[in-house]
Amino acid sequence: MGNTFGQLFRITTWGESHGGGVGVVVDGCPPQLTLTEADLQPDLDRRRPGQSKIVTPRKETDEVKILSGTFEGKTLGTPISLMVRNEDQRSEAYNEMATKFRPSHADYTYQAKFGIRAWPGGGRTSARETIGRVAAGAIARKILKEQFGVEILAWVQSVKDIVATVDEEKVTFAQVESNIVRCPDPAMAEKMIALIEQARNDGNTVGGVIQCVARKVPAGWGEPVFDRLEADLAKAMMSLPATKGFEVGSGFAGTALTGLEHNDPIRNVGGEVHTTSNRSGGVQGGISNGETIYFRTAFKPVATVMHEQDTVDTQLQNTTLKGRGRHDPCVLPRAVVMVEAMTALVLADHALRQRAQCGK
Amino acid sequence: MGNTFGQLFRITTWGESHGGGVGVVVDGCPPQLTLTEADLQPDLDRRRPGQSKIVTPRKETDEVKILSGTFEGKTLGTPISLMVRNEDQRSEAYNEMATKFRPSHADYTYQAKFGIRAWPGGGRTSARETIGRVAAGAIARKILKEQFGVEILAWVQSVKDIVATVDEEKVTFAQVESNIVRCPDPAMAEKMIALIEQARNDGNTVGGVIQCVARKVPAGWGEPVFDRLEADLAKAMMSLPATKGFEVGSGFAGTALTGLEHNDPIRNVGGEVHTTSNRSGGVQGGISNGETIYFRTAFKPVATVMHEQDTVDTQLQNTTLKGRGRHDPCVLPRAVVMVEAMTALVLADHALRQRAQCGK
Amino acid sequence: MGNTFGQLFRITTWGESHGGGVGVVVDGCPPQLTLTEADLQPDLDRRRPGQSKIVTPRKETDEVKILSGTFEGKTLGTPISLMVRNEDQRSEAYNEMATKFRPSHADYTYQAKFGIRAWPGGGRTSARETIGRVAAGAIARKILKEQFGVEILAWVQSVKDIVATVDEEKVTFAQVESNIVRCPDPAMAEKMIALIEQARNDGNTVGGVIQCVARKVPAGWGEPVFDRLEADLAKAMMSLPATKGFEVGSGFAGTALTGLEHNDPIRNVGGEVHTTSNRSGGVQGGISNGETIYFRTAFKPVATVMHEQDTVDTQLQNTTLKGRGRHDPCVLPRAVVMVEAMTALVLADHALRQRAQCGK
Amino acid sequence: MGNTFGQLFRITTWGESHGGGVGVVVDGCPPQLTLTEADLQPDLDRRRPGQSKIVTPRKETDEVKILSGTFEGKTLGTPISLMVRNEDQRSEAYNEMATKFRPSHADYTYQAKFGIRAWPGGGRTSARETIGRVAAGAIARKILKEQFGVEILAWVQSVKDIVATVDEEKVTFAQVESNIVRCPDPAMAEKMIALIEQARNDGNTVGGVIQCVARKVPAGWGEPVFDRLEADLAKAMMSLPATKGFEVGSGFAGTALTGLEHNDPIRNVGGEVHTTSNRSGGVQGGISNGETIYFRTAFKPVATVMHEQDTVDTQLQNTTLKGRGRHDPCVLPRAVVMVEAMTALVLADHALRQRAQCGK
Secondary structure, eight states, rough: OEEEEOOEEEEEEEETTTEEEEEEEEESOOOTTTHHHHHHHHHHHHHTTTTSSSOOOOOOOOOOOOOOSSTTTTHHHHHHHHEEEOOOOOGGGGGGGGTTTOOTSSSSHHHHHSSSOOOOGGGGGGGGHHHHHHHHHHHHHHHIIIOOOOOOOOEEETTEEEEOOOTTTOOOOOHHHTTTTTTTTTHHHHHHHHHHHHHHHHHHOOOOEEEEEEESSSSTOOBBBBBBBBHHHHHHHHHHEEEEEEEETTGGGGGSSSSSHOOOOEEEEEEEEEEEEEETTEEEEEEEEOOOOOEEEEEOOOOOSSEEEEEBTTTTEEEEEOOOOOOOOOSSHHHHHHHHHHHHHHHHHHHOOOOOHHOO | OOOOEOOOSSEEEEEEESSSEEEEEESSSSSSSSSOHHHHHHHHHHSSSSSTSSSSOOOOOOOOOOOOEETEEEEEEOEEEEEEEOOOOOOOGGGGGTTTOOOOOOHHHHHHHOOOOOOGGGGGGGGHHHHHHHHHHHHHHHHHIIOOOEEEEEEEETTTEEEEOTTTTOOOHHHHHSSTOSSSHHHHHHHHHHHHHHHHHOOOOOOOOOOOEEESOOOTBTTTTBBBBHHHHHHHHHHHHEEEEEETTTTGGGGGBBBHHHHOEEETTEEEEEEOOOOTTETTTEEEEESOOEEEEEOOOOOOOEEEEEEEBOOOOOOEOOOOOOSSSOEEEEEEEEHHHHHHHHHHHHHHHHHHHHHO | OEEESSSSSSSEEEEEESSEEEEEEESSSOOBBBOOHHHHHHHHHHTTTTTTTTSSOOOOOOOEOOOOOOETTTTTTEEEEEEEEEEOEEEEEEEEGGGOOTTSSSSHHHHHHHHHHGGGGGGGGSSSHHHHHHHHHHHHHIIIIIIIOOOOEEEEEETEEOOOOOOTTTTOOOHHHHSSTTOOOOHHHHHHHHHHHHHHHHHHOBBBEEEEEEEEOOOOTBTTTOOOHHHHHHHHHHTTTTTEEEETGGGGGGGGGGGHOOOOOEEETEEEEEEOOOTTTTTTTTTEEEEEEEEEEOOOOOOSSSEEEEEEBTTOOOEEOOOOOOOOOOOOOHHHHHHHHHHHHHHHHHHHHHHHHOOO | OOEEEEESEEEEEEOOOSSSSEEEEEEEETTTOOOOHHHHHHHHHSSTSSSTTOOOOOOOOOOEEOOSEEEEEEOOSEEEEEEOOOOOOOOGGGGGGTOOOOTTHHHHHHHHHHHOOOGGGGGGGGGGGHHHHHHHHHHHHHHHIIIIIEEEEEEEEEETTTTOOOOOOOOOOOHHHTTOOSEEEEHHHHHHHHHHHHHHHTTTOBBBBEEEEEEEEOHHHHHHHHHHHHHHHHHHTSSTTTEEEEEETTGGGGGGGGGHHOOEEEEEEEEEESSSOOOTTTETTTTSSSEEEEEEEEEEOOOSSSSSSEETTTTEEEEEOOOOOOOOSHHHHHHHHHHHHHHHHHHHHEEEEEEEEHHH
């Protein structure tokens, strides 16, 4: 259980790193949306390994196929099945994983839960699992853009202690994509790239923070009391591999302010209701207020390091394990599109929920 | 929609601040659990207004009634309906709210979403809504304690810039309850209380951070890829009023470490698998690993302040609004039990889910 | 688990026959619908005991209270909590039930499932449980009528071997309500009433068939492949107490026809698509086609008879049990409104689902 | 929406008749179950076209592939993705369907709902959609058999007016499979085969009734009040293409009995609780009572006939349409395994639900 996300725009992902492939079934997509593989591949290309010198050099083209749910280039309203075949599987790089649990990975927890695990490549815990999310997210983004005018954009806000300065209201997709680390602050981007390269050379890894904005979300999306918009976004982010924290609007820093300092004044701006500051992050009481939604997600440093580490084997004997093979020294450049995809899935779901209950 | 939480241990809350009452229906509770109102009232008493000088002086006894689901003091396995009647309703204190949107509250967003709102007392957005959560959470805690041996404990970790020092492995319920701010660091507790009183005297408010631990959770709870334990905890916390952030284990601070520094080494300790550090926070890959689970939640300063603030009225005309009535200068002392309740609901749900699929 | 029905217009019922009351929480109701207790009570009055000489003489006024979800007579879009207090509880009539399982009741199965049961009055298995359904159904009917123009009408089609002749396209609510058995064929109604009175005098019981129509359902409601409209109606009907069968359109009798005889020809009638016969029963492939939806539900004879019957006690010893107290000799007159309520719940849910995905 | 079935043993099917294939994702399957394609193919072979002279002669081998969820021949507890490629697609046989609605098919209703439809081969309304159900059902049957000892068996009870005589307690799989119509009454089977052949020669079609039994289901499965076992079975059956009716135990015929005649006496039989008759059909109050569960499902005659029939085209002009291509004159021989599969899915789901809440 647990492989389905969303109430109305609902996805179910499947696949291990070394089986027949990975994929997703999207149920609830509105009909008559134009959709071909060309709409999905760009986001998958932003996710795939081998795209730059600071990500894993594994060669995976991750070519997506639409198996159902469209006819003559349009969605039918029936389930959309998307699949990417697995390839370039060098199981031998993982042989030691058959008998040893990798520290701070999910090897031991999967074994404890299920009594069995697919150790080659990490099985279901592999980041390949996110392919289905990104492919489905590309559909959600298309709906949001074409039918609701909503734009989603994420970028790398920090890597380790290098923090970018970004104007979240103005930053563009082109700025984010202008460098391989996907940080729209060019000076900091350069430092981040150097830091990641250094980490890789050291056989070490680094983490950081990704920020995401959703612009032009109309006021009224979100379903209190449990399915608050920020609650579903938090779940979406914390369901991504390697995430350790989430904050919306002022976040943890907002706890240092008083109420008088923190509150967002409301004004009539050209006949529309707007706040003159946005510490709320575009959500109040779980519902969008029409301002830009923004939030940050913390990604821990990648667990696979090229050094001996203490662990136990499947017989529970103490031993050590050293990472091998081709791994990301930093997951953030590839995770940007995952954050965008999960955000799009949450927003598309809430758009349909709002339409269902309130008719608009 | 959005008022149901949980898959197998499932709660549905209802109620506005000024209607007939507030309540919750719990479906999926295991049968034959001993249960009376006496099991629920203590947690409700920790939540209720008027309990100390640093919370709102409103007089609400919040006496809970079990309307169904038990027989001769034991649960039947049928839905448990719990209700608290509303009382002490001074609507006149809120009259201005009928025509003006309170800044950083959900007045405007509810109006935008539904085209209607119950303005007295905030209606559904009132913190009274959490009564159902706390009552249901008390049942979940009882199951977790009696059937699984799990203990849950939360406390106030910081108020504004006053940060407590707490040993999360050793802190006890008695220490938390030893002062009215529910901070187990006595020196900092005193400062927090003074700060909250000062804020109230200033007509201002403060926020802070609550930390929570769950001890003795067995390895194996959590349902990747979407219903990861930390993802469901994040959603649970971010569904509470006034929350702006969530972090588990090392959290945002963990992004400043390298992988080598961050990884938790695994060792055989007396025949059991344990990690010798716990930056993972008790979860790896979305599944509990047997270590203490710990996480922090950020609460913004209360939005109701006793000063004029810019806002608009329901005719969208610019105006100002000043808070009136009896409000909390700081929500954290009362929110501790809400955090515990939501944690218990998540864990009880996952305990049943693990039993369903894996038979244990 | 299992006490929630519906995806978007979602109800959760609670309550045993002898606890504090019975009730329902409705989540997902559209906002701004006018709603007071006066909208709900008429259907509850059609359900309640004591309404005529052919139903149980128990005195239950079943007065419903709206506890939440409305403000100034309109729905808020928040959960609507409805409750009816229990009264007139003569537990002593049921004392023998504490230790003996009533044949063809659910006493034994509840005991087997939960290891505990509320024996007074049947607990959760009492027909009082349907109060919540009928109250929620009244809301659903109001939405369907006011916002979609849909009308729902059920009647007693047969009691034992007495079968009515009814024109399902023309029968009216007034005709159904013109007699106490709720059969719009006056001649057969008289015979049915006599038969039910005879059964009561014999300490025996009878069953029968209820037919229901839904008129003016627009083409396009229903969610294949699993949530077909007829599949959800079947589930709704078979979730009512004492039901043993469901058929839509031609039903079981349709299996005696050939395809050529069974197919419904399609014609353009005044610019609209219509079928010139309606053996499909208004649904094709799980989706409404714009014709009248009609279906029948079989109710077994009431299990409580005033004769000694073989059974076992809770120690598994063979014994006998004779029904006591005040029971219905025939459930159908009171079940008519239950069938209508469940039909309304299914249709309202599908109306919202269609709007969510297809925007209309 | 609507393409997911089950709460804990949950399947999501996808696929149109003429796209890349059809398939299913199974989430919630217990881990460590031995499973290969060889466990699935036999049921798919019982479903596939071309298996005998009385079904459609279309050549579809329907070879299933397991794409995920297993490792070294055992289930992982992760989603199991199953796929069958489409082949032998003669779209030209369906060209007229592009512009004309087939009577008593779902062409018009899909068009009305979605504003678009995949007309070749019926798209999502094709019986190929059931491939995913049958494949997933084979897994559910394996769990039920190996872990719970439950056996499921269905057969053709009647074709048009030819009704078999079958002892539902004793009938075996071998008897059902001993002839191509899958009726264990050899004399009637011969007549059914002749009738179906005659219908085909006439360009006509016939329907009938399938009966199903589930043996050795333990007492206690089923989740009142809505997810009653018979309610979920009814939904499962009525979600199959071409079904018009469902009845459990005594069914519609039971309405002709009095309560005294209908009730099932309870006796201690060898230390176990049993009923000496089984008009309840193995369920009481929505929960299994340990007796054999049995029910019947009505299938209408196939809608595609080789005669001109009145219909309208997509411009709503009156016209006629004559069936072409290779179709089943009777769906029942192939539907037997679909009934078994859906029954298995319901029971496996309830087995896990019972384990979740009641721990056994």
